[in-house]
Amino acid sequence: MKDPCSAPGELLQALAAHVAESARDTLRLSSELAEAHGNEVAMHMAAVWGGQVLYIPKGVHMQASKLHLQIFDEWTGHNQREIAMKHNLSVQFVYKVVKRMRLAVIARNQGDLFASDDGQ
Known part of the structure; x- marks a missing residue:
């Protein structure tokens, strides 16, 4: 797996992809809807947390x-x-x-x- 922080923007792209995959698997959304949802979540995260140093715990x-x-x-x-x-x-x-x-x-x-x- 590629390092998600290797280039600016790749973290958001990876987030969008993971959210889309989850939406397809758990919510049974079509690929198009799941991808749109993933992008929407990633853009929301960028709007809320963009420009900040962010630590994500392992849960x-x-x-x-x-x-x-x-x-x-x-x-x-x-x-x-x-x-x-x-x-x-x-x-x-x-x-x-x-x-x-x-x-x-x-x-x-x-x-x-x-x-x-x-x-x-």
Whole structure:
């Protein structure tokens, strides 16, 4: 694969191509629509982020969040061992994820007890 930063503009071209490929594969768009969508996304990124030094993380946290949601969705209260085996994780890690996700759900549902009603 060619280095996407080897010449000005190639990063946007690569982005447009990747978005178009994804649109064809996941959204089942025609090649023409997918290419137009890819170009539109690339131009939007250029308008928003153009001229700036940009660091793009590898998405580890996003992937972890998806895994955590999947673990929590699969959890029935007594199947930690099966979940751990399915995802090649330790049982302790599954317990940790379930605990963290349960606390997040409680916090979301409970809200802030000290927030005023008038928005201040």
